[in-house]
Amino acid sequence: MNRIDKIPLSEAVLREKEAQYCSHGDTAHYSPKPKFFQGCEGSFLYDREDKPYLDLQMWYSTVNFGYRNQRIVEAVIAQLEQLPQLAGQYLHEEKVLTAEKLAIECLRAFGIKGRVQFNVGGSQAIEDSIKLVRIATGKSLFMAFTGGYHGRTLGASEITSSYRYRRRFGHFSNRAHFVPFPYCYRCPYDMKLESCDYYCVKQFERLFETEYNSFWDAKAEEPEFVAFYVEPVQGVGGYIVPPPEYFLRLKKILDERKILLVDDEVQMGFFRTGKFWGIEHFGVKPNIVVFGKTLTNGLNPLSGLWAEEPLISPQAFPAGSSHSTFSSNPLGTAAALATLQWIEQQNYERKVAESGAYFLGQLEDLKKRHTAIGDVAGLGLALRIEVTQADRITPNRALADRIFELGLAGGIPTSRGPMGLVLNVVGHYKNVFGLAPCLDITKGEIDLAIELLDWLFTHCTEKP
Ligand SMILES: Cc1ncc(COP(=O)(O)O)c(C=O)c1O
Structure with missing residues (x-):
């Protein structure tokens, strides 16, 4: 399916209309320029150019069983x-x-x-x-x-x-x-x-x-x-x-x-x-x-x-x-x-326990590589990454926002080609990534998530 052919209007035109006709009151508008998406499948969202984004929040845990689950x-x-x-x-x-x-x-x-x-x-x-x-x-x-x-x-x-x-x-x-x-x-x-x-x-x-x-x-x-x-x-x-x-x-x-x-x-x-x-x-x-x-x-x-x-x-x-x-x-x-x-x-009790343990283990390794990660934890596939200063405790909301934005910009080099990452910023101090991946997420997709997070933490904490 050519998703682009389905959309007759340019993004610029849609943004103009949004600015004129849409209330902001019914959205959360985390980003100054919220992204348009036009497709989804499994654990992935696709933008208007059909570029993929791995989704680690699944509509705030609303699509636990995968986008467009056929059954x-x-x-x-x-x-x-x-x-x-x-x-x-x-x-x-x-x-x-x-x-x-x-x-x-x-x-x-x-x-x-x-x-x-x-x-x-x-x-x-x-x-x-x-x-x-x-x-x-x-x-x-x-x-x-x-x-x-x-x-x-x-x-x-x-x-x-x-x-x-x-x-x-x-x-x-x-x-x-x-x-x-x-x-x-x-x-x-x-x-x-x-x-x-x-x-x-x-x-x-x-x-x-x-x-x-x-x-x-x-x-x-x-x-x-x-x-x-x-x-x-x-x-x-x-x-x-x-x-x-x-x-x-x-x-x-x-x-x-x-x-x-x-x-x-x-x-x-x-x-x-x-x-x-x-x-x-x-x-x-x-x-x-x-x-x-x-x-x-x-x-x-x-x-x-x-x-x-x-x-x-x-x-x-x-x-x-x-x-x-x-x-x-x-x-x-x-x-x-x-x-x-x-x-x-399905057997989600076993499946989620297994993928949750694997994901958390990978997050613990990620934490060792990045001092800006203060805490990782979770229960099943409800996982958290707390973004902090290098002291691993002072909340670093600005860094969480940068990572969030860059993930959504897409095109991050990965072993599967250019990819974006969809995250959700939560927390008492708005410095936590609350990860709610698809409950059918594969080991390969968890590895991809870690690759993307690794790249994002590295690039967003590098001194210019
Ligand atoms: C724990 C909890 N309760 C209630 C709500 C409200 O649900 P809704 O947004 O569908 O009104 C939410 C939404 O995020 C939630 O996370």
Whole structure:
């Protein structure tokens, strides 16, 4: 296929039109001149001249199973030909079967019965979870982590720690208390995991020690903040994996203080970390699980949540409690069902553990060759490279930005010919590459990624 022939307008003309007609408000615009792409396949994106770019972020973990995954694409085409449109007041098979598969995954993982409801994006599913918590508790104060990200709708941005996302919009009324995330490489308490004995959890526990700490009414035995929103591995915050016992210790306190656990799997769900749900690594049972992104492998905006039965039974959350025209739309649920069937036919638990270990080993070697890499770590194929000054700790955002831009410029010499690299800059200090490669990435592609990163770190740190 000649992709260039398909595009009648020059890039200059498109940029002029973009400048005139497109709001910037609905994008992240990391680059002053965002790139146009026009093709994709597997782990690669192609620019308007058909030049390849290895993608290490896969639409922020939305295309875990590869661009244009044929099996999933075919299911959408079949749905397009049979029943592409249907109002949400009616039922269709794909909705029911998708909900069943997700509820069964939660039953398997947590041993709890529950139900699934759909919406169109991660933020909207977070909004639905907020409604569930509010109905169940009658309260609207929540806890969440510093560096956490739960979306940018008004409700979701209240529980997202970055003030930048709220500053210009006022408050919507869910205010959250933000608890320091266990970011051990930069411990908020300046401790070391080897000797801290989870000091951070002890600090959290102290919030409930006396009513004067403002979190707990000992007479009524009631908390004021009624749900804790967590990501199993912090995504936008910098692909940070909490230490092994953190969630277990935290959950014990949440149970004692009657605080619900809402597990936001929007970015880490569906095997990004090597388990179906990221939280499964940590042995805790959430009350609500929120998911989105790769539920459809990025083929349709569909998201949703699972909640334990008492929170979401038809009595507790009757019809109309939350509804969007497009929630559980047939194309989305067909894509989701095909994605879940695809997952069943693979062995991602083994595959992601193996490729993640290989990738991390290569990143550790890369770190030895570059003093600008302060930390590499990961869980499964959720990997991180923390870009620093040569002291391996002071964040170096400017260098991360340079590497990001040069990767996107393309044409980097590699053993496979000229190539670009698509990265995602994340982190509390915006100095981390959060790597979310295709879960089917090959060993050869991981080697290519290392070749590209090596070249980029070398060229961007060289003195002129
Ligand atoms: C953990 C997490 N929760 C929620 C969201 C919001 O999802 P959406 O962008 O689909 O609204 C995101 C998006 O990046 C996310 O990473």
